Amino acid sequence: MTVNEDSFTNWKHREEIAESMIPIIGKLQRERDVTVLLHSRSLVNKSVVSILKTHRFARQIAGSELSVTDTMPFLRALTTLDLGPSQIDIGMLAAMYKTDDRGLPVEEFTAEAVAGATGANKIECREPRDVVLYGFGRIGRLVARLLIEKAGSGNGLRLRAIVVRKGAGQDLVKRASLLRRDSIHGQFHGTITVDEANSAIVANGNEIKVIYSDDPTSVDYPAYGIKNAILIDNTGKWRDREGLSQHLQPGIDKVVLTAPGKGDVPNVVHGVNHDMIKPDEQILSCASCTTNAIVPPLKAMADEYGVLRGHVETVHSFTNDQNLLDNYHKSDRRGRSAPLNMVITETGAASAVAKALPDLKATITGSSIRVPVPDVSIAILSLRLGRETNREDVLDYLREVSLTSPLKRQIDFTNAPDAVSSDFIGSRHASIVDAGATKVDGDNAILYLWYDNEFGYSCQVIRVVQHVSGVEYPTYPAPLV
Structure with missing residues (x-):
């Protein structure tokens, strides 16, 4: 048999294993409210090729490719356990098992690693929590997609209604169409129908009422069965x-x-200060997409090296706030054509750092340039560190943070030498460290942080909502502190 035939045979074998994973992952989600992850990436509702690509991507952060032959035994082991609602990372299980020298069978090791989610320790499925979207623009529609995707077993968060101002002519049909198709993020994964008689959009079986109002105080939510x-x-x-x-x-x-x-509205960056939200707090902010992109890596660098001062320059995709063609705008430069110009503008992200990281005494300044791309931005974070280090040490540290730390859902890592902005459309992380662009010289470090300012930010919003709603289930194995 030739080398090419060996490679193809191996691929077909891995395809077969990935195909057998799909019903197991789906059943764990539907019946037990267990989300299966691979290095923080959900495998729920993924295709065979997507599962294989997610395994292969591990080589960029862990240094070597992860095979489905490595993770399948742990997935099978999960089916034998009395699991409660949780998120379980089979990539982490496989990585930890390789370094464990006790010689335990996979089944015994898995049971020990996820013990907090089994038997008497497991938490019970919680009642669904109603969610209402006020507005249905770029972020609103992506948040809607994520809420529908995460409906899963029927527990957790449930999108009940969207509140918008009524547009002229076929408003409901047009809003459903915008949810169904997106020029950047592609097709909605599932089916969407319009129930005009009941003013509702039905997405993957979820009935979402569309309420027309231009005044928050005028909506009678209990009339729609919406509570708490x-x-x-x-x-x-x-x-x-x-x-x-x-x-x-x-x-x-x-x-x-x-x-x-x-004012006094708390600005929350999930992974950094979400655990500081007071239980009785009724109003909070998820800050901005750029704040979410820079604060997690800034915290990581401050924790390890100390940060004396910093500057962030964001190269940001254009937004709906700008004009397609030159026209009047209240800001000095944003009135100029967004797809034809680079536009210097202000950013509040640097000043927002103080709210999310009150213990960081370093002065952080910031500025921004809007550029002619519709999505994905990059933050260039220039830091004066508290001690000298080198590039290799910083990259090894940030790679480890992206794999095993409590910030692993916020910080991703890539060493792809040809990565460009469009490669990160759909990233669920708050920011992605570009290893190839990183610069370190003594106590000076410059990090290049990609972020999907639409989808990645929407994922952060959902994480905050899950946390304050009480339906944010624990992850196993627990991240290293």
């Missing part, structure tokens, strides 16, 4: 406590803003 809901305001129209408090009508328990909050 978390409302996600993605309009950005109100950003202070007084304005956002208008949403706190009967049926709405908490308000989450998808823009930087003003």
Whole structure:
């Protein structure tokens, strides 16, 4: 047999294993509310090729490719356990097993590693928590996709309604169409139908009421059966406590803003300060996409090396706030054509760092340039460190942070030498460290951080909502601290 035939035979064998993984992953999700991950990447509802590609991607962060032959024994072992709702990372299980020198059978090792999710330790499935989207723009529609995707077993978060101002002519049909197809993020994974008689969009069996209103105080949520809901305001129209408090009508328990909050509104970056949210806090902000991109790696660098000062320059994709062609705009430069120009503008991300990292005493400055791409941005984070180091040490540290630390859902890592912005469309991480572009000279470090300013940020929003709703299930094996 030739080498090529050997390679093809091996591929077909791995395809067969990946295919057999799909029903196991689906059954764990539906019946036990267990989400199977591979190095923080969900394998739920993934195709055979997607599962294989996710395994192969591990070589960029772990140094070697992970095979389905390595992870399948751990997936099978999970089916024999009395699991409760949780997220279980079979990539981490396989990696930890390789370094364990006790010679335990896979089944015994797995049972020990996920013991917190089994038997008397397991948590019970929680009642679904109602979610309302106020506004249905770029972030609103991506958050809707994620909520529908995560409906899973029927527990967790349940998107009940969308509140929008009524547009002229076939409003419901057009909004459903925008959810169904997206020029950047592609087709919706599933089926969408329109129920005009009941003013609803039905997505993968989830009935989502479309409520027309231009006044937060006028919506009668209990009339739609909505109770104790978390409302996600993605309009950005109100950003202070007084304005956002208008949403706190009967049926709405908490308000989450998808823009930087003003005044005393807490700015939350999941993975960094989400555990500081007070249980009785009703209004909070998920800060900005750029704040979410820079704060996790900034915290990681501060924890290991100390940070004395820093500057962030964001090269940001254009947004709906800009004009397609030159026209009047209240800002000095944003009125110029977005797809034809690089546009210097301000960013509040640097000042927002203080809210998310109050213990960081370093001064962080920032500026931004909008460029003619529709999605994915890059933050160039230039830091003066508290001690000298070298490039290899920094990259080894950040690679490990992306794999095993509590920030592994926020920080990703790539050493692909030809990576460009479009490669990161659909990334679920807050930011991705570009190893090839990293510069380190003594106590100076420059990090290049890619981020999908639409989808990655939407994932951070969902994580915050899961946390405040009480349906954020624990992950096993537990990240290393």
